[in-house]
Amino acid sequence: MITLGYAAQNAESPLRPWSFQRRDLRPDDVAIEILYCGVCHSDLHTARNDWGGTLYPSVPGHEIVGRVTAVGAQVSGFKPGDMVAVGTLVDSCRSCPACASGEEQFCVQGAVGTYGGRDRATGETTYGGYSAAIVVRESFVLPLPEGLDPAVAGPILCAGITVWSPLRRWEAGPGTKLGVIGIGGLGHMAIKLGAALGAEVTAITTSAAKAEEAARLGAARTLVSKDPEALKAAAGSLDLIIDTVPVKHDLSPYLPLLGRDGTLVIVGMIGPTEPFHTGLLLRGRRRISGSAVGGIAETRELLAFCAEKGVAPDVEMIEMQGIEAAFARMEKGDVKYRFVIDMGSLKREAA
Template identity: 60%
Template sequence: MKTIGYAAKDKTAPLAPFSFERRALRPNDVAMEILYCGVCHSDLHTVRNDWGGTVYPVVPGHEIVGRVTAVGSAVKTYKVGDNVAVGCMVDSCQDCDQCHAGEEQFCREGLTATYNSPDRISHENTYGGYSKHLVVREEFVLRVPDGLDLSRTGPILCAGITTYSPLRTWNVGPGSRVGVAGMGGLGHMAIKLAVGLGAHVTVLSRSPGKKKDAIDLGADAFLVTSDAEAMKVAADGFDLIIDTIPVKHDINPYMPLLDIDATICLVGQIGPLEELITPPVIFGRRRVAGSLIGGIRETQELLDFCARKNIMPECEVIRMDQINEAFERMEKSDVHYRFVIDMASLDVESAG
């Protein structure tokens, strides 16, 4: 299937129109027209080759919402016309203990990422959602519940599941005391989801000026981490802190905020942190943990939860040809939580 998208040809090149072929349907494949695709900071990191390993040309995008246009002969779950979604992965071995447990993100053989990853069968590089069409294995397609705004559903598939999974792992519910560090794309979803689960939610920030936004998102409290007295009063006050800060930073000030046996979970920074000072960890049996997205079953659970609770990301919808400007704005943190591309704006003629 011939399609079009936007790709980067190397780490310094802007994203530009790109024509390419999607694979012919295998028996267990679902084909879809992409309607919307969220813009994740990981897209920017991959295009810039910040983590190494980028294979060019790269078509980013793993917060994909679309409509089924065709199904393979063995597909049972979906039919033409269904509203569907695809997140950060499109395949796994389906046979290891983690896949059997519904934790495909931890597949022992390695997950197949939605873009910049070798297909398990053809070994060709995968291309993501900054495009008109997608072909995906049925097991990695998600059902979009009725009532969800399609233009705002995409970020649930990455920013949403990245923060929901640790909330579920550490059994957050009514009475839980949750802190959220960082209030961008991930952080604002952590606030909304923790509130939706019934937790008492506090935003941790160095900037007092962000208090109104935090409360508007549903947070119960706001803690200024540069206020030594306030931090002292807040000691031992959290069961879980979700740390969504996406750059190298110091987690040591957060450790005394955790109660005994409590956890700080890192979901933002992939890379180094400032050196950990261990006494608060040892003397409080506190934990530093991490979490990687979530499995397909848990992601479907999240979509259904968001539909029931009317929880949606805060999004700014852009045209496809605004993506380079959006990347520049993301680097300056000049985004109201999440960009989403309206794929109706992708001009077939210009892609050639």
């Protein structure tokens, strides 16, 4: 079927309307009318080829919420009319040790991204959620639980799962002293989810002015990273730190905040770090780890948790035609805390 979307044709061009072909339904496929799509920093980086290797034309978007319009002959879990969600992945080998353990994001053969990936059957480029419709393998479609507002649920599928996965991996809960570096798209969800899990959350930020906002999100306290005395007083006080900062930065001020066997998990930055002294790790048997999104089962668990606990991202709704302005604001950090595109605006354009 022919689908209208917004695409970048090269690294310098703004996103503009582009019609393209979605595949016909395979037996295990689900066709989805996209109602809302969150806007991720990865969308901007990919469109601008900041990480290299972007396949153009590029249709970003991997925080998708929509309604099922048709299903393949072998699909048993969904029917037309169902509200569903699609996150950062649309396929994997499903047979390697990572896939067998429900961690498709670490597929040995390479998971297929919702956009900018290669279809496992045809090798064609995958196109994302900045479009009117999408066709996805049933195994990678998630039911949207009742109680979750479809208009705000999209960012749970990337920002949410990116912080949820390490929170679960390191068993954050009652008794856990959790630090969250950065209060942005990822950070605000880490604070909300950490608090909902029962952890005692410390928001770590460059500005004391953000203390009130951090408390609103669920933080028990705020630690200003530019205050050496405050950092010194907090030394050894945290069990787990989720580092959401998306740019190169120095880990040295944060590692001493960890107690014995504490872990700092990088989820925001892709690239080299500033040099740091390994003594910061040796003293206290501290660890630095990384984490990338989450598997399908884990994302399903997160959606259910958010519905049960009433946890939702803070979003600002935009129209598809305003995506370049939204990208510009994202680069300035001018969003609290995630843009979501009302895809009805795209349909109105098509009409």
